[in-house]
Amino acid sequence: MATRDAVFLAAAEAFSAHGFDGVSVDAIAARAHVNKAMIYYHFDDKLALYREVVRDMLRAIGARVQGIAETPEPADRKVSAFVAGLVDLTGERPWFPTIMIREIAEGAPRLDVETLGLIRHVFVTFGGLLAEGQAAGLFRPVNPVLAYMSTLGPLMFNAARERAAAQSGRGHLPMFAEVPRADLVRHMQEATLRMLSKERE
């Protein structure tokens, strides 16, 4: 099982950094220190391997979001937990944001119905938090799609930025300066609640 896990991890990191088409099976094998034929022993083909990576991360997100929604907290705290949860998950599975955003940008051509259902589930749950907050008089009315973009977009883009910063020769550029994770969470929680808040209209 160690081999399979090594392949999975190497694939996740490689797909995240270079995209599905930017990664060769040879490259994954090399990165995992595994013979290429072993990849085909453990997985049907390159696409099946990719799909497992995507499904794994979306299941993790779905579970976490579900847990937050079921909490008895007020909606604004749930939204804050949602933001923190996403950042947390990016720590666990650093490949998630870049794979996700690429997949969306390409029209999710490689995702099956189950995986699309997971994406839908996260969005719908988030929309539920908005409705809850509006019903409680905490949030203003806002297009849920745009609110979702405002919440996820900066997190996705920042994860991409961190990748660039890690590349040699980029670190000195001001936009690639390091930002502590705690600062990111606090900023995104504040920005999201300011965006949704009913006060100050």
Add this chain to the structure above:
Amino acid sequence: MATRDAVFLAAAEAFSAHGFDGVSVDAIAARAHVNKAMIYYHFDDKLALYREVVRDMLRAIGARVQGIAETPEPADRKVSAFVAGLVDLTGERPWFPTIMIREIAEGAPRLDVETLGLIRHVFVTFGGLLAEGQAAGLFRPVNPVLAYMSTLGPLMFNAARERAAAQSGRGHLPMFAEVPRADLVRHMQEATLRMLSKERE
């Protein structure tokens, strides 16, 4: 020159939709209704073609941002104009956000020094608007990198989302619902100013 332009446009759209590695020169030729050899007549190679697309869009952004910064308006209006300008530019060059975000996610391995300078210029100019607003007592202090993420991130992610929505079989998903451009601009201006505003702390 018509041929060269057709190649440029086909390449921009294809790179945007599938990434540098996801596009073959054959595919670009087919999309441009041009013989493949013509691509190599007008451009050195695939990478040179890609770089021209990226440079073109970053020059356009740089020029626009510069124009906004030189305006005698107060900082909050400049920031609103910055947001509107980006959306506008996405209308002119719809390939810009997805190429940009991918390039960042990959650590900009294909960009030369001049192009990186253009990216830097946009960020630094935006940072100048923040400082201006803070000096005028309009904006709260905020990490410029995070403010930049909050401003650009949703626009980038939304552009990616619109691509997915355009794909067949995605339109019915709630998160891929159509959002009028005017709504996007208004939402992003409001969200950005709320994020920066000194009132309500």
Add this chain to the structure above:
DNA sequence: GTCTATAAATAGATAGAC
């Protein structure tokens, strides 16, 4: 400027020995 044909390298995938 435009085309056909093709060279040279790389890719995904598998057969078969151990």
Add this chain to the structure above:
DNA sequence: GTCTATCTATTTATAGAC
């Protein structure tokens, strides 16, 4: 489970005729 060798298709790129 693991490896070597290899098949086949695709891809970048160019030579050379028109």
